[in-house]
């Protein structure tokens with residue numbers, strides 16, 4: 001049974017922190033004690049991508065839900081290897097993580113990554129990133145539709161916003177959602193920072209943050225995000241009180 005899948009299907013926001021592969025012996029312990037829900041392993045930013053190293057890093061986070069990301073260069077990542085190697089790495093990690101993230105644009109390996117996720121009861125996040133701009137409504141809707149058709153359990157859209165209109169267009173995707181896969185919607189950039197705390201209220205299932213140094217424009221520090229989520233989402237606050245034996249006050 002995949003507990004992350006159940007949690008993604010509920011209303012209570014989830015908080016992720018992205019990790020490279022430095023100092024994770026310490027950072028994984030800190031994350032567990034601090035209330036992180038999901039550890040996103042940015043394998044594309046690791047210093048090495050051999051199986052032994054990657055699996056050892058995953059193991060450090062075994063007490064948390066884990067999400068494996070091997071982001072392509074085309075969508076702002078650092079993966080330099082061949083697509084067959086990336087697929088092999090997804091096949092290696094899929095049985096030991098709770099979710100994998102694959103770009104919709106990675107058409108050459110997308111069906112195989114989703115199939116390997118299915119075989120392992122691992123959540124398939126199909127993602128779209130645009131570091132330049134937020135496309136028009138039809139294009140955004142087409143991304144959601146195409147990702148759903150490809151078999152996504154969750155569709156993630158992360159785009160740069162330059163105006164209130166961009167932000168509202170992203171928000172409207174969440175408001176308009178009726179059925180289909182769960183959504184994660186993120187507005188990048190200074191104007192988009194607000195989305196990291198308030199889009200969960202519209203149904204965005206996971207908000208990404210960082211401990212140490214940021215992974216994306218407008219991302220907020222974990223502790224700040226955690227504090228704000230406790231303040232604005234009573235269910236999140238209660239869950240954290242139960243999990244961490246926190247005092248009631250935020």
Ligand SMILES: O=C1C[C@@](O)(C(=O)O)C[C@@H](O)[C@@H]1O
Pocket residue numbers: 018040042069101127129158186188208209215216217219
């Ligand atoms: O795609 C996302 C979201 C993100 O880009 C952000 O904007 O917080 C951070 C990435 O690590 C993650 O894979």
